[in-house]
Amino acid sequence: MTAIEDVSTEAGVDVVGHVPGEGDMWFFVVFESLVFTSYFCVYLYYRAQHEHAFLKAQSALNLPLGIVETILLLTSSWAIARCVQEVRAARYRSAQRFVLATVGLGVAFLGCKLAEWVRLIGEGHTFTSSEFMQHFFFLTGMHAIHLLIGFVVLGVILYQLAPQRRSHQTIETCSTYWHTVDLFWVLIFALLYIVR
Amino acid sequence: MSIGASLRTDPKRELWFVWYSTVAFYSLYSVVFFVLTRTQPPGRPWLTPEQTVGWFADRHWGLLVGFALIFVLGGFSATSIALITYSIRRMSVSRAYAYSYLILYAIAAIPGFLFICVAMTVGAMRPERDPTLMHWLYDFGFLSFSGTMGVFLVGSLIWMAAILLDKNGVFPRWFGYLNLCNALTEVVIAPSWIFQRGVLAWNGVIAWWIDVAVFGMYTVVFIYLLRSLIQRDDLGTGPVPALPPGAAPRAHPLAKVLAG
Amino acid sequence: METSAKKRLLVAWVVVVAITVIYLWIDRSADDRRVLVGSVAVTVAAIGLALVKFRIILREFMDVRHAPRALCVLTDLLVVVIAVALLSAYFVGRAVT
Numbered sequence: 253m254t255a256i257e258d259v260s261t262e263a264g265v266d267v268v269g270h271v272p273g274e275g276d277m278w279f280f281v282v283f284e285s286l287v288f289t290s291y292f293c294v295y296l297y298y299r300a301q302h303e304h305a306f307l308k309a310q311s312a313l314n315l316p317l318g319i320v321e322t323i324l325l326l327t328s329s330w331a332i333a334r335c336v337q338e339v340r341a342a343r344y345r346s347a348q349r350f351v352l353a354t355v356g357l358g359v360a361f362l363g364c365k366l367a368e369w370v371r372l373i374g375e376g377h378t379f380t381s382s383e384f385m386q387h388f389f390f391l392t393g394m395h396a397i398h399l400l401i402g403f404v405v406l407g408v409i410l411y412q413l414a415p416q417r418r419s420h421q422t423i424e425t426c427s428t429y430w431h432t433v434d435l436f437w438v439l440i441f442a443l444l445y446i447v448r
Numbered sequence: 449m450s451i452g453a454s455l456r457t458d459p460k461r462e463l464w465f466v467w468y469s470t471v472a473f474y475s476l477y478s479v480v481f482f483v484l485t486r487t488q489p490p491g492r493p494w495l496t497p498e499q500t501v502g503w504f505a506d507r508h509w510g511l512l513v514g515f516a517l518i519f520v521l522g523g524f525s526a527t528s529i530a531l532i533t534y535s536i537r538r539m540s541v542s543r544a545y546a547y548s549y550l551i552l553y554a555i556a557a558i559p560g561f562l563f564i565c566v567a568m569t570v571g572a573m574r575p576e577r578d579p580t581l582m583h584w585l586y587d588f589g590f591l592s593f594s595g596t597m598g599v600f601l602v603g604s605l606i607w608m609a610a611i612l613l614d615k616n617g618v619f620p621r622w623f624g625y626l627n628l629c630n631a632l633t634e635v636v637i638a639p640s641w642i643f644q645r646g647v648l649a650w651n652g653v654i655a656w657w658i659d660v661a662v663f664g665m666y667t668v669v670f671i672y673l674l675r676s677l678i679q680r681d682d683l684g685t686g687p688v689p690a691l692p693p694g695a696a697p698r699a700h701p702l703a704k705v706l707a708g
Numbered sequence: 709m710e711t712s713a714k715k716r717l718l719v720a721w722v723v724v725v726a727i728t729v730i731y732l733w734i735d736r737s738a739d740d741r742r743v744l745v746g747s748v749a750v751t752v753a754a755i756g757l758a759l760v761k762f763r764i765i766l767r768e769f770m771d772v773r774h775a776p777r778a779l780c781v782l783t784d785l786l787v788v789v790i791a792v793a794l795l796s797a798y799f800v801g802r803a804v805t
Contacts, residue, residue, distance in 0.1 A: 293797035300801025442758035
């Protein structure tokens, strides 16, 4: 699967028929989505089996914090999408600001997550304290690892924004990766915080 | 043309020998672990000492014969590591990547592959052993097999980095990303040190079944891609040529000879 | 043309954030005075809304909207597969209890 060459770098033009980034990264998006879906299916199956126990443990979660975390990541997706738009318009300084904003939003999310974990552990809800919490810490932990990899990927974008590089395809590929962090969180949030 | 002459004129013969050895090794591995010894899927972590004695008794001859085969032929596990190392050397990246991979996987094979063979053979050897000791061997075998994935994880990341940095087109980039997916499944197995029951135990739906599904796909894919590399390889140091569209892969000299 | 692309992105952001905030309302109405209560309707709604957001992120933020048809179809298929898998796991789990 080879990526279609970057067809247009014209300012602000929406390029129809253009694969955002490498086609290969889209393979990753689909494959990893399916792997996460399999984890979610296991969680939902066992949740349906032990509804009462899961509900009891779930009540320890702080929904407003979950909403804040979701909005942080949605905004980070917006920011990196704006970055790609700025890169296509050849406004690289502006693009750099958007990448830094994305990093900031990602760090804020991580901070909230850590605070949440510390609070839960402090209240006695640990990885091993209940089946729900096992799934909670597993899914949010795996997601956090993807987020940390995302910081490396954002670093690649910043590196690419230097004048002698500026590969649009690499930048778009990296932004596609960052969006998966948001995509997976959107599902994780609904399944852990809202599902009853 | 005689077999000898065919083999001498084909400069890739060593690579094909290693590739076929890799396929043979993985086949042997599957048959030994899944059929002969029945150590995969793994036994339940929550068995009592008395139940583990029963587990060893059920598999007595399978364990002894199966792992005896591994002790004799297990050295062939080196072929896949060597071939992957060759593929990294064929890339445009620094040789340090190839050597790191080689060292890591060579070391990882000891706890991640050999320990379970030794532990289970020791257990099967004296069925009258104290149940507490049998329980110990059982835990030691399965935990060393599953729980030492960290080394493989780093190896996968090294291969991934090499593939993504490579300018010689040795592997398609999506395979680099698949290495990341595989590396992450090696994180998933880590909680098996904590859980004796449930989805994250060493036999759990997530830690074993889903992990093995991903690893199985990954293994089939890399064996296929290594074959593709050998077909395309010009044994040089520059970009690996693509197979011309519609061209049949170069026939192996043995195939030519067997076809008469 | 540029401004409309920027505006469209912002609108997409507003929509997904609004859906997220709707969850607060769903959550409040689902519980019986702060005690969590099981509910098939809430579960299905939660998964449904999550997948709506998932698709908006794909199409608007990840620019699948402008991608070749094959990628559009592939990502839509992915959404369908995830929906079917999640709902099946949940309902099969309930049936087996």
